[in-house]
Amino acid sequence: MASLTWSTYLAPPKPVVAERLAPGETAELWSPTSATLIQGERDAVLVDALLTMSEGRALADWVAAAGRNLTTIYITHGHGDHFFGAAAVLARFPSARMVAVPAVLDKMRTQVDGQVLDGLWRKRFPGQIVERPPIADPLAGHTIELEGADLIAVELGHTDTDGTTALHVPSIGLVVAGDSVYNDVHLHLAESGGGGIGAWLAALDTIDALRPSTVIAGHKREGAADSPDHIRHTRDYLRYFDEAQQRVGSARELYDVMIEHYPDRFNRAVVWRAAQAVKN
Numbered sequence: 001m002a003s004l005t006w007s008t009y010l011a012p013p014k015p016v017v018a019e020r021l022a023p024g025e026t027a028e029l030w031s032p033t034s035a036t037l038i039q040g041e042r043d044a045v046l047v048d049a050l051l052t053m054s055e056g057r058a059l060a061d062w063v064a065a066a067g068r069n070l071t072t073i074y075i076t077h078g079h080g081d082h083f084f085g086a087a088a089v090l091a092r093f094p095s096a097r098m099v100a101v102p103a104v105l106d107k108m109r110t111q112v113d114g115q116v117l118d119g120l121w122r123k124r125f126p127g128q129i130v131e132r133p134p135i136a137d138p139l140a141g142h143t144i145e146l147e148g149a150d151l152i153a154v155e156l157g158h159t160d161t162d163g164t165t166a167l168h169v170p171s172i173g174l175v176v177a178g179d180s181v182y183n184d185v186h187l188h189l190a191e192s193g194g195g196g197i198g199a200w201l202a203a204l205d206t207i208d209a210l211r212p213s214t215v216i217a218g219h220k221r222e223g224a225a226d227s228p229d230h231i232r233h234t235r236d237y238l239r240y241f242d243e244a245q246q247r248v249g250s251a252r253e254l255y256d257v258m259i260e261h262y263p264d265r266f267n268r269a270v271v272w273r274a275a276q277a278v279k280n
Protein backbone atom coordinates (compact mmCIF):
# COMPACT_ATOMS: atom_id res chain seq x y z
CA MET A 1 0.00 0.00 0.00
CA ALA A 2 1.34 3.39 -0.99
CA SER A 3 1.97 5.90 1.72
CA LEU A 4 -0.27 8.87 1.12
CA THR A 5 0.54 12.54 1.56
CA TRP A 6 -1.71 15.56 1.59
CA SER A 7 -1.55 19.29 0.98
CA THR A 8 -4.08 22.08 1.28
CA TYR A 9 -4.85 24.99 -1.01
CA LEU A 10 -6.39 27.97 0.77
CA ALA A 11 -8.41 30.48 -1.23
CA PRO A 12 -7.89 33.88 0.42
CA PRO A 13 -10.77 36.04 1.68
CA LYS A 14 -12.66 37.74 -1.17
CA PRO A 15 -15.07 40.69 -1.28
CA VAL A 16 -18.79 40.00 -0.90
CA VAL A 17 -21.55 42.29 -2.16
CA ALA A 18 -23.32 42.56 1.18
CA GLU A 19 -26.96 43.34 1.88
CA ARG A 20 -26.42 44.33 5.49
CA LEU A 21 -22.97 44.99 6.88
CA ALA A 22 -22.14 43.95 10.43
CA PRO A 23 -22.20 46.80 12.99
CA GLY A 24 -19.20 49.06 12.55
CA GLU A 25 -17.89 47.20 9.48
CA THR A 26 -17.32 48.98 6.17
CA ALA A 27 -16.89 45.96 3.89
CA GLU A 28 -17.64 42.25 3.89
CA LEU A 29 -15.29 39.42 3.02
CA TRP A 30 -15.93 35.71 2.50
CA SER A 31 -13.97 33.46 4.83
CA PRO A 32 -10.80 31.81 3.51
CA THR A 33 -11.78 28.40 2.14
CA SER A 34 -9.74 25.22 1.79
CA ALA A 35 -9.41 22.40 -0.73
CA THR A 36 -7.20 19.41 0.05
CA LEU A 37 -5.32 17.10 -2.28
CA ILE A 38 -4.60 13.59 -1.00
CA GLN A 39 -1.82 12.08 -3.07
CA GLY A 40 -0.45 8.63 -3.74
CA GLU A 41 2.52 7.94 -6.00
CA ARG A 42 0.52 8.26 -9.23
CA ASP A 43 -3.06 9.17 -8.37
CA ALA A 44 -4.75 11.82 -6.25
CA VAL A 45 -8.14 12.69 -4.75
CA LEU A 46 -9.25 16.29 -4.30
CA VAL A 47 -11.53 17.15 -1.39
CA ASP A 48 -13.80 20.14 -2.09
CA ALA A 49 -13.39 22.63 -4.92
CA LEU A 50 -13.99 26.26 -3.82
CA LEU A 51 -16.47 28.80 -5.16
CA THR A 52 -15.64 31.21 -7.98
CA MET A 53 -14.49 30.57 -11.55
CA SER A 54 -11.09 32.15 -10.88
CA GLU A 55 -10.65 30.10 -7.70
CA GLY A 56 -11.51 26.96 -9.65
CA ARG A 57 -8.89 27.76 -12.30
CA ALA A 58 -6.23 28.49 -9.68
CA LEU A 59 -7.14 25.24 -7.93
CA ALA A 60 -6.86 23.31 -11.21
CA ASP A 61 -3.37 24.81 -11.78
CA TRP A 62 -2.35 23.83 -8.27
CA VAL A 63 -3.63 20.26 -8.70
CA ALA A 64 -1.85 19.98 -12.07
CA ALA A 65 1.41 21.11 -10.47
CA ALA A 66 1.26 18.10 -8.13
CA GLY A 67 1.82 15.90 -11.20
CA ARG A 68 -0.71 13.23 -10.22
CA ASN A 69 -3.60 11.67 -12.09
CA LEU A 70 -6.71 13.15 -10.47
CA THR A 71 -9.21 10.30 -10.17
CA THR A 72 -11.85 11.82 -7.88
CA ILE A 73 -13.21 15.05 -6.46
CA TYR A 74 -14.99 14.37 -3.18
CA ILE A 75 -17.42 17.02 -1.90
CA THR A 76 -17.83 17.12 1.90
CA HIS A 77 -21.10 19.08 2.02
CA GLY A 78 -23.51 20.84 -0.28
CA HIS A 79 -22.71 24.53 0.21
CA GLY A 80 -21.81 26.25 -3.06
CA ASP A 81 -18.59 27.71 -1.68
CA HIS A 82 -17.17 24.16 -1.62
CA PHE A 83 -18.11 22.91 -5.09
CA PHE A 84 -19.09 25.56 -7.66
CA GLY A 85 -15.36 25.89 -8.48
CA ALA A 86 -15.24 22.21 -9.50
CA ALA A 87 -16.29 23.19 -13.03
CA ALA A 88 -12.77 24.39 -13.85
CA VAL A 89 -11.13 21.38 -12.23
CA LEU A 90 -13.33 18.94 -14.17
CA ALA A 91 -12.55 20.83 -17.40
CA ARG A 92 -8.84 20.33 -16.75
CA PHE A 93 -9.15 16.71 -15.57
CA PRO A 94 -11.98 15.28 -17.70
CA SER A 95 -11.46 11.72 -16.46
CA ALA A 96 -11.93 12.73 -12.80
CA ARG A 97 -15.28 11.92 -11.21
CA MET A 98 -16.95 14.26 -8.75
CA VAL A 99 -18.72 12.28 -6.03
CA ALA A 100 -20.71 12.88 -2.85
CA VAL A 101 -22.98 10.87 -0.57
CA PRO A 102 -26.73 11.21 -1.27
CA ALA A 103 -27.32 13.56 1.68
CA VAL A 104 -24.76 15.96 0.21
CA LEU A 105 -26.26 15.65 -3.27
CA ASP A 106 -29.63 16.74 -1.88
CA LYS A 107 -28.10 19.93 -0.54
CA MET A 108 -26.06 20.55 -3.71
CA ARG A 109 -29.26 20.47 -5.76
CA THR A 110 -30.82 23.18 -3.59
CA GLN A 111 -27.75 25.38 -4.14
CA VAL A 112 -27.99 25.27 -7.94
CA ASP A 113 -31.71 26.01 -7.90
CA GLY A 114 -32.34 29.47 -9.38
CA GLN A 115 -33.65 30.94 -6.16
CA VAL A 116 -30.44 30.18 -4.29
CA LEU A 117 -27.98 30.38 -7.20
CA ASP A 118 -29.25 33.73 -8.53
CA GLY A 119 -30.89 35.09 -5.37
CA LEU A 120 -27.98 34.42 -3.09
CA TRP A 121 -24.68 33.36 -4.69
CA ARG A 122 -24.73 35.51 -7.85
CA LYS A 123 -25.85 38.53 -5.81
CA ARG A 124 -22.96 38.11 -3.44
CA PHE A 125 -20.42 37.33 -6.19
CA PRO A 126 -21.69 38.94 -9.44
CA GLY A 127 -20.04 37.65 -12.62
CA GLN A 128 -17.88 35.20 -10.67
CA ILE A 129 -20.02 32.04 -10.55
CA VAL A 130 -19.93 29.53 -13.39
CA GLU A 131 -23.03 29.34 -15.61
CA ARG A 132 -23.91 25.78 -14.60
CA PRO A 133 -22.25 24.53 -11.42
CA PRO A 134 -21.67 20.78 -11.74
CA ILE A 135 -23.49 18.31 -9.51
CA ALA A 136 -21.67 15.27 -8.12
CA ASP A 137 -22.43 11.64 -8.89
CA PRO A 138 -23.64 9.55 -5.96
CA LEU A 139 -20.79 7.80 -4.18
CA ALA A 140 -21.54 4.08 -4.07
CA GLY A 141 -20.91 3.07 -0.46
CA HIS A 142 -18.68 5.22 1.72
CA THR A 143 -15.17 4.37 0.53
CA ILE A 144 -12.89 5.83 -2.13
CA GLU A 145 -9.82 3.75 -2.82
CA LEU A 146 -6.53 5.50 -3.47
CA GLU A 147 -3.62 3.18 -4.33
CA GLY A 148 -4.79 0.54 -1.86
CA ALA A 149 -5.69 2.94 0.97
CA ASP A 150 -9.25 3.67 2.06
CA LEU A 151 -10.66 7.20 2.16
CA ILE A 152 -13.89 6.96 4.13
CA ALA A 153 -16.87 9.30 3.93
CA VAL A 154 -18.14 9.81 7.48
CA GLU A 155 -21.73 11.02 7.62
CA LEU A 156 -22.17 13.76 10.23
CA GLY A 157 -25.73 14.95 9.73
CA HIS A 158 -26.26 18.61 10.55
CA THR A 159 -23.16 20.74 11.21
CA ASP A 160 -23.11 24.18 9.54
CA THR A 161 -25.83 22.88 7.22
CA ASP A 162 -27.79 19.65 6.84
CA GLY A 163 -26.42 16.39 5.46
CA THR A 164 -22.70 17.01 5.95
CA THR A 165 -19.69 14.68 5.97
CA ALA A 166 -15.97 14.54 6.63
CA LEU A 167 -13.44 12.42 4.73
CA HIS A 168 -11.35 10.18 7.00
CA VAL A 169 -8.05 8.65 5.91
CA PRO A 170 -7.17 6.21 8.72
CA SER A 171 -3.76 5.23 7.31
CA ILE A 172 -2.42 8.77 7.83
CA GLY A 173 -4.65 9.95 10.71
CA LEU A 174 -6.23 12.61 8.52
CA VAL A 175 -9.73 14.08 8.72
CA VAL A 176 -10.74 16.56 6.04
CA ALA A 177 -13.59 18.07 8.01
CA GLY A 178 -15.44 20.30 5.59
CA ASP A 179 -17.42 22.82 7.64
CA SER A 180 -17.90 20.56 10.67
CA VAL A 181 -14.74 22.08 12.18
CA TYR A 182 -13.69 25.72 11.90
CA ASN A 183 -10.13 26.94 12.40
CA ASP A 184 -9.90 30.44 13.88
CA VAL A 185 -12.80 31.67 11.70
CA HIS A 186 -16.31 32.47 13.00
CA LEU A 187 -18.83 29.63 12.59
CA HIS A 188 -21.74 29.80 10.14
CA LEU A 189 -24.63 29.28 12.56
CA ALA A 190 -27.43 30.83 10.53
CA GLU A 191 -28.78 27.34 9.69
CA SER A 192 -28.50 25.90 13.21
CA GLY A 193 -31.75 26.96 14.86
CA GLY A 194 -34.10 24.33 16.32
CA GLY A 195 -31.65 21.79 17.69
CA GLY A 196 -28.94 22.31 15.10
CA ILE A 197 -26.27 23.09 17.66
CA GLY A 198 -26.93 19.82 19.52
CA ALA A 199 -26.59 17.89 16.27
CA TRP A 200 -23.34 19.70 15.46
CA LEU A 201 -21.91 18.88 18.91
CA ALA A 202 -22.72 15.20 18.33
CA ALA A 203 -20.92 15.37 14.98
CA LEU A 204 -17.81 16.69 16.73
CA ASP A 205 -17.92 13.66 19.06
CA THR A 206 -17.97 11.44 15.98
CA ILE A 207 -14.86 13.16 14.61
CA ASP A 208 -13.13 13.05 18.00
CA ALA A 209 -13.71 9.29 18.19
CA LEU A 210 -11.64 8.86 14.99
CA ARG A 211 -8.61 10.15 16.98
CA PRO A 212 -7.18 12.11 14.04
CA SER A 213 -3.71 13.64 14.18
CA THR A 214 -4.62 16.19 11.49
CA VAL A 215 -7.96 17.97 11.04
CA ILE A 216 -8.35 20.28 8.05
CA ALA A 217 -11.16 22.79 8.43
CA GLY A 218 -13.17 24.01 5.44
CA HIS A 219 -12.62 27.56 6.65
CA LYS A 220 -9.30 28.31 8.28
CA ARG A 221 -7.07 31.27 8.91
CA GLU A 222 -4.07 31.37 6.61
CA GLY A 223 -1.08 29.72 8.24
CA ALA A 224 -3.10 28.14 11.07
CA ALA A 225 -2.00 24.61 11.99
CA ASP A 226 -4.39 21.77 11.10
CA SER A 227 -4.54 20.56 14.68
CA PRO A 228 -7.20 18.26 16.15
CA ASP A 229 -7.48 20.91 18.92
CA HIS A 230 -9.89 22.73 16.59
CA ILE A 231 -12.49 20.05 17.31
CA ARG A 232 -12.49 21.26 20.91
CA HIS A 233 -12.33 24.94 19.97
CA THR A 234 -15.33 24.47 17.67
CA ARG A 235 -17.22 22.68 20.46
CA ASP A 236 -16.45 25.52 22.90
CA TYR A 237 -17.64 28.10 20.38
CA LEU A 238 -20.93 26.24 19.83
CA ARG A 239 -21.58 25.97 23.56
CA TYR A 240 -20.78 29.63 24.12
CA PHE A 241 -23.07 30.74 21.30
CA ASP A 242 -25.88 28.47 22.53
CA GLU A 243 -25.61 29.81 26.06
CA ALA A 244 -25.44 33.41 24.80
CA GLN A 245 -28.44 33.11 22.51
CA GLN A 246 -30.55 31.98 25.46
CA ARG A 247 -29.25 34.76 27.72
CA VAL A 248 -29.52 37.85 25.50
CA GLY A 249 -32.52 39.45 23.83
CA SER A 250 -31.54 40.97 20.52
CA ALA A 251 -29.41 40.12 17.50
CA ARG A 252 -27.20 43.09 18.28
CA GLU A 253 -26.62 41.91 21.87
CA LEU A 254 -25.79 38.40 20.69
CA TYR A 255 -23.38 39.81 18.11
CA ASP A 256 -21.67 41.99 20.73
CA VAL A 257 -21.34 39.11 23.21
CA MET A 258 -19.75 36.83 20.59
CA ILE A 259 -17.33 39.52 19.35
CA GLU A 260 -16.32 40.35 22.90
CA HIS A 261 -15.57 36.68 23.63
CA TYR A 262 -13.89 35.99 20.27
CA PRO A 263 -12.38 39.36 19.26
CA ASP A 264 -9.67 37.84 17.06
CA ARG A 265 -11.53 35.15 15.10
CA PHE A 266 -11.82 36.02 11.44
CA ASN A 267 -15.00 37.31 9.79
CA ARG A 268 -17.48 39.19 11.94
CA ALA A 269 -19.97 39.22 9.06
CA VAL A 270 -20.61 35.54 9.77
CA VAL A 271 -21.52 36.35 13.39
CA TRP A 272 -23.88 39.09 12.28
CA ARG A 273 -25.72 36.72 9.93
CA ALA A 274 -25.96 34.08 12.65
CA ALA A 275 -27.25 36.56 15.23
CA GLN A 276 -29.90 37.86 12.85
CA ALA A 277 -30.97 34.36 11.89
CA VAL A 278 -31.56 33.18 15.44
CA LYS A 279 -33.01 36.43 16.85
CA ASN A 280 -35.38 37.38 14.02
Ligand SMILES: [Zn+2]
Nearest residue numbers: 079081179218
Ligand atom coordinates in the same frame (compact mmCIF):
# COMPACT_ATOMS: atom_id res chain seq x y z
ZN1 LIG B 1 -18.34 26.88 3.77
